[in-house]
Amino acid sequence: MTKKLYIKTYGCQMNEYDSEKMADILHASGGFERIDDPAIADVILFNTCSVREKAQEKVFSDLGRVRPFKQARPDVVIGVGGCVASQEGSNIVARAPYVDLVFGPQTIHRLPAMLASRTQSGVPQIDISFPAIEKFDNLPLPHIEGPAAFVSIMEGCSKYCSFCVVPYTRGEEVSRPFDDIMADIVDLAEQGVKEVTLLGQNVNAWRGRIEGDTADDFAALLEYVAAVDGIARIRYTTSHPREFTQRLIDVYARLDKLVSHVHLPVQSGSDRILAAMKRGYTALEYKSIIRRLRKIRSDVSITADFIVGFPGESAGDFDLTMQLIDAVGFDASFSFLYSPRPGTPAADLVDETPHAVKLERLQRLQMRIDAGARQVSESMVGTTQRVLIDAPSTRNPVELAGRTDNNRVVNFAGDRQLLGEFADVIIESVRSHTLRGYLPTTVQDKGSSH
Numbered sequence: 001m002t003k004k005l006y007i008k009t010y011g012c013q014m015n016e017y018d019s020e021k022m023a024d025i026l027h028a029s030g031g032f033e034r035i036d037d038p039a040i041a042d043v044i045l046f047n048t049c050s051v052r053e054k055a056q057e058k059v060f061s062d063l064g065r066v067r068p069f070k071q072a073r074p075d076v077v078i079g080v081g082g083c084v085a086s087q088e089g090s091n092i093v094a095r096a097p098y099v100d101l102v103f104g105p106q107t108i109h110r111l112p113a114m115l116a117s118r119t120q121s122g123v124p125q126i127d128i129s130f131p132a133i134e135k136f137d138n139l140p141l142p143h144i145e146g147p148a149a150f151v152s153i154m155e156g157c158s159k160y161c162s163f164c165v166v167p168y169t170r171g172e173e174v175s176r177p178f179d180d181i182m183a184d185i186v187d188l189a190e191q192g193v194k195e196v197t198l199l200g201q202n203v204n205a206w207r208g209r210i211e212g213d214t215a216d217d218f219a220a221l222l223e224y225v226a227a228v229d230g231i232a233r234i235r236y237t238t239s240h241p242r243e244f245t246q247r248l249i250d251v252y253a254r255l256d257k258l259v260s261h262v263h264l265p266v267q268s269g270s271d272r273i274l275a276a277m278k279r280g281y282t283a284l285e286y287k288s289i290i291r292r293l294r295k296i297r298s299d300v301s302i303t304a305d306f307i308v309g310f311p312g313e314s315a316g317d318f319d320l321t322m323q324l325i326d327a328v329g330f331d332a333s334f335s336f337l338y339s340p341r342p343g344t345p346a347a348d349l350v351d352e353t354p355h356a357v358k359l360e361r362l363q364r365l366q367m368r369i370d371a372g373a374r375q376v377s378e379s380m381v382g383t384t385q386r387v388l389i390d391a392p393s394t395r396n397p398v399e400l401a402g403r404t405d406n407n408r409v410v411n412f413a414g415d416r417q418l419l420g421e422f423a424d425v426i427i428e429s430v431r432s433h434t435l436r437g438y439l440p441t442t443v444q445d446k447g448s449s450h
């Protein structure tokens with residue numbers, strides 16, 4: 001009988017990607033099939049996130065929820081992977097003794113071996129080491145869903161922002177070799193993939209030897225990816241302002257395949273707070289990147305991450321963040337309340353701002369960002385947008401859903417033959433989270449004539 005695997009993913013896109021890998025690896029080694037119901041699974045994995053305290057605590061309550069499944073069927077294997085595993089290690093087994101496997105983001109490829117050892121020895125297996133290169137060497141090809149795919153180009157982070165656990169849980173920056181990345185992308189294109197997203201904590205920190213080229217940076221990598229036939233749209237996430245070089249800005253002039261959307265976390269608009277966060281740039285430097293980018297691509301949409309309530313953030317500091325938001329005109333962005341993480345330098349800072357004040361600031365910031373995002377959506381009404389049609393519409397399955405350059409879902413009537421294709425859609429109205437559009441008659445006729 002086919003063995004069943006349940007994986008719950010918390011946190012970022014890197015984790016989503018890692019979960020796909022876990023499923024691929026266990027499918028290849030043990031024939032596991034991924035299912036949505038933990039109650040009937042043989043292996044239950046939690047791919048965790050420790051960036052904020054809430055996400056971390058959620059893992060332990062979710063573990064408690066699957067415990068009865070193991071009590072009913074003692075052969076069930078429960079595993080905890082990802083950043084909480086990396087940070088907590090054997091503490092997880094101490095707190096939840098029914099956990100069988102603890103593995104970090106760098107030891108996913110060892111899952112089959114760990115599973116076998118657990119079955120043979122009967123004792124929990126813990127491996128949270130950092131064999132980064134070994135991880136890249138052992139992974140199967142990227143998992144494709146529809147016409148888009150994610151390709152990991154680097155792992156980890158060496159920036160050590162004072163608030164962040166990632167450098168400790170995922171290790172230092174390690175770039176995947178150029179040839180491996182290109183082999184994956186050519187292979188994806190041959191399988192019909194039209195859009196790739198290059199993934200990493202700091203993609204623009206990527207460095208690699210490119211034979212026959214003196215350049216070795218992310219800008220050069222993008223040029224090579226854009227040269228792959230069949231790949232029509234390129235995205236990347238996340239980039240860091242510190243390495244957003246003029247060379248990277250300049251590729252926007254040459255590469256039409258690069259979407260007009262950049263996710264560039266800023267965190268704060270106050271130089272004092274940015275320095276305390278150890279971000280390595282000022283608000284002016286951040287704005288200068290955006291200004292230079294817009295000089296080349298006037299329509300580029302900018303999204304960011306913000307942290308509200310960092311220790312010592314005054315009303316004046318927060319106003320500077322609001323001013324930066326007005327100056328840049330951000331599209332839909334992520335904002336978080338500062339969450340002290342054990343082991344990070346910021347966790348030792350004195351924090352006197354009352355929680356209620358922080359919450360009020362977060363709300364004000366989110367309202368401003370939402371208003372900006374709505375403005376962007378409204379400005380798209382009447383324009384023609386190129387969308388990649390990835391699936392039938394979730395609301396109305398006889399309709400299609402596609403994604404614009406700036407990651408908005410557009411629902412529109414069209415023939416199913418168009419699934420997986422690009423289409424130019426005219427935007428007609430704005431819904432709460434999506435857009436509505438229609439195909440110009442010529443394309444519609446072409447779509448329905450097959």
Ligand code: SAM
Nearest residue numbers: 163164201238239240265305306336337338339
């Ligand atoms: N590589 C990205 C960058 O360039 O900044 C950040 C990756 S981090 C996993 C994603 C986001 O989580 C950060 O941009 C930050 O806004 C948020 N974050 C990280 N640590 C946090 C903390 N201790 N409290 C609140 N938010 C946090």
Ligand code: F3S
Nearest residue numbers: 157159160161164166
């Ligand atoms: Fe975290 Fe800063 Fe790196 S937010 S992932 S340490 S760039």
